[in-house]
Amino acid sequence: MQGERFTAPTPPGTRLLHIGPHKTGTTALQAAFHQARDTLREHGVVYAGPGRQAKDPAVAIARKDPTAAEREPWEAFCREAAEAGDLRFFASSEFFATASADAARRAVKELAGGGGAGGVNGASGVHVVVTLRPLRKIMPSHWQQYVKHGLCESYETWLDAMLRKPPYEEPTPDFWHLQRHDELIERWAEAAGPENVTAVVVDEARPLWQFRVFEQLLDLPDEVLQPQESGGNSSLTQSEAELLLQLNRKLRERNWSTWRQGKVIREGVVPHLQSYEPAPDEPRITTPEWAETAVAEVAARVTAGIAASGVRVVGDLEALSRRPSTPVEPVTPTEIPTEAATEAVLGGILASAALAAKASPPDPAPAPEVPAARGALEDRPVRNVPVKDLVRVVARRAVRRMRG
Numbered sequence: 523m524q525g526e527r528f529t530a531p532t533p534p535g536t537r538l539l540h541i542g543p544h545k546t547g548t549t550a551l552q553a554a555f556h557q558a559r560d561t562l563r564e565h566g567v568v569y570a571g572p573g574r575q576a577k578d579p580a581v582a583i584a585r586k587d588p589t590a591a592e593r594e595p596w597e598a599f600c601r602e603a604a605e606a607g608d609l610r611f612f613a614s615s616e617f618f619a620t621a622s623a624d625a626a627r628r629a630v631k632e633l634a635g636g637g638g639a640g641g642v643n644g645a646s647g648v649h650v651v652v653t654l655r656p657l658r659k660i661m662p663s664h665w666q667q668y669v670k671h672g673l674c675e676s677y678e679t680w681l682d683a684m685l686r687k688p689p690y691e692e693p694t695p696d697f698w699h700l701q702r703h704d705e706l707i708e709r710w711a712e713a714a715g716p717e718n719v720t721a722v723v724v725d726e727a728r729p730l731w732q733f734r735v736f737e738q739l740l741d742l743p744d745e746v747l748q749p750q751e752s753g754g755n756s757s758l759t760q761s762e763a764e765l766l767l768q769l770n771r772k773l774r775e776r777n778w779s780t781w782r783q784g785k786v787i788r789e790g791v792v793p794h795l796q797s798y799e800p801a802p803d804e805p806r807i808t809t810p811e812w813a814e815t816a817v818a819e820v821a822a823r824v825t826a827g828i829a830a831s832g833v834r835v836v837g838d839l840e841a842l843s844r845r846p847s848t849p850v851e852p853v854t855p856t857e858i859p860t861e862a863a864t865e866a867v868l869g870g871i872l873a874s875a876a877l878a879a880k881a882s883p884p885d886p887a888p889a890p891e892v893p894a895a896r897g898a899l900e901d902r903p904v905r906n907v908p909v910k911d912l913v914r915v916v917a918r919r920a921v922r923r924m925r926g
Contacts, residue, residue, distance in 0.1 A: 528734065529720065529836045531741035534566065535608045537633050537648045538739060541580075541710065542616025543700045545663045546653040547724050547732055548575070552614050553750040554733060567740050568606040570599060570613035580617035583629045600632055610740050619652075619700050626713040650710045650719045651739065653732065654703050654828075656842050657821045658814060662807040664701065666758045668694055670792050672783055674770045677763070678810060685816040702820075703842075704827025716832035723837030735836055756796050760805040761858040765866060766791070782877070790873020791866050798862040808851070818845050 532538055542548050552575040555562070559569040570576045579599035585592055603611045621629060634647045661684075665677050675683070675693055684690055690698055700706065703721075711719045720739065725731045733747040758766070769791065773783050809817070821843035829839060858866075 526734075527738065528731075529738050529834070532610060532649050532739055534610060534741075535647065536610050537603050537606075538610060538612045538651060539618060539629070539633065539648060540612070540614035540651045540653070540736075541618035541621075541706075542614075542653065543619035543703070543706060544616045545660045545667070545701075546616075546655045547729075548614065548616045548653065550729075550749060551653070551732060551736065551747075554747040555612070555614060555736075557748070557750050558746055561746055562612075562740075562742070563609075565740075565742050565746070567610045567612055567742065568602070570602060570611060576613040576615040577617050579613070580615035580620070583632075584617065584621040584625050586622070586625075596632075600635065603633055604635070612740060619706055620696065621709070623709045623712060626709050630710075630713040648714050648718060649739075650714050651736075652703065652707055652710070652719065652721045654721055654723045654837075654842060655726075656844065657701065657703075657824065658809060658817045658846070659726070660701055661813070661817060662809055663757065664697065666763050666807060669758075669763055669766050669770065670788055672770050672774075672780060672787065674767065674774055676767065677807060678813075681809070681813045681816075685813060685820075702824060704824045704831070707828055707831050707833055711831055711833055717834075719831075719833040721828060721833050721835045721837075721839075723835065723839055723841055725837060725841075731837075758795075758807065759800045759862075760807055762795055762798075762800075762862060762866075763807055765795075765858050765863075769870075785877055786870055786873045790869040790871075790876075792869070794865040794869025794872075795862060798859075798865045800859070800862070804859075814845065818843060 540548075540551070555569050556574040562569050571579070576599060578595035582588060582593055582596035582599075599613070603613075618629070630648045630650075661681065662677065665673070665680050668680070673680070673693065680693070683692060684694070684697060707719060707721060722732060722735050730749065733749075734744065736742075737744060737746055766787065769787060770783070773787070778786075825839055825843045828835065828842075
């Protein structure tokens with residue numbers, strides 16, 4: 523792969539905008555760029571902003587009728603692009619994919635105001651890159667991301683809503699706006715011109731291949747981009763997803779606010795749960811056969827739309843609609859490994875305790891010992907824990923902590 527050419531570089535002065543979308547390898551790519559930003563500068567590339575990704579500017583430009591204060595991150599972003607002059611300016615955020623057609627046009631027009639020598643064909647100075655994964659891989663990945671953010675619908679119920687119930691907007695109205703990749707590309711091709719859009723089909727058999735493509739787009743030496751440690755966005759096993767699903771349902775029954783639930787689950791339980799390393803044979807989230815068929819039909823339409831769009835495609839476009847050779851039967855878990863359960867409970871307790879500490883002054887008295895009947899979770903025998911029991915533990919202890 524080293525030395526092999528996949529695509530032509532953009533000219534110096536290009537503003538290269540990677541718009542995701544979500545679940546197409548964005549986290550790994552952004553981590554690699556962030557880590558290499560000083561080296562990139564030595565090779566004439568400015569990686570936008572101080573953080574791992576340009577989320578704030580992306581959210582700002584995607585807003586409908588933003589205030590001046592809400593637009594400021596985008597304004598600062600455009601100023602940084604202008605200051606880059608004839609250097610290539612690269613920004614990445616999957617939140618650019620949330621933009622409407624109007625917002626995409628504004629983004630290209632305003633970013634081009636500080637552009638240099640022009641896009642690939644010298645048109646606007648802005649070049650848009652879209653990374654693509656097969657829809658059949660995105661469906662389970664995106665569902666579990668929704669679960670991390672509070673979704674209560676099971677995977678099959680959600681699939682039924684997204685694939686069988688027009689207008690396919692509930693319970694997650696943003697899903698198809700992001701993941702109908704042909705329509706996403708059409709919005710941005712209208713904004714930048716199809717000659718200034720590149721679609722990169724991720725090759726999951728060669729995880730570093732995507733790095734090499736972006737190096738060539740930016741005229742960087744091989745292997746400037748290197749994989750970094752995971753940013754806590756790894757996939758869940760079936761049992762981990764079931765645990766979070768039941769927790770979400772229990773907390774909805776208790777009328778927890780979205781903000782409060784996010785603090786305890788998304789910022790407490792999920793990060794601790796993901797520090798657990800599952801065994802290779804633990805069941806993963808699996809798409810049922812009926813849904814695989816429905817997804818393949820959508821993917822075929824998406825692939826045809828991209829092929830007809832006139833944008834540059836790097837990689838195997840047909841891979842987006844290819845069916846698996848051997849279907850896998852879905853499994854409904856009833857237990858979760860004790861180590862994973864321990865991490866989940868610990869995360870929930872620590873997060874709810876942190877919220878309680880913010881809500882009231884700390885108690886100077888020593889904390890009472892946990893009654894022996896309940897015991898510390900880590901002192902229990904090493905075994906599998908029924909998911910429903912784990913849910914009761916986390917919910918009970920979180921509520922007790924929140925009440926002080």
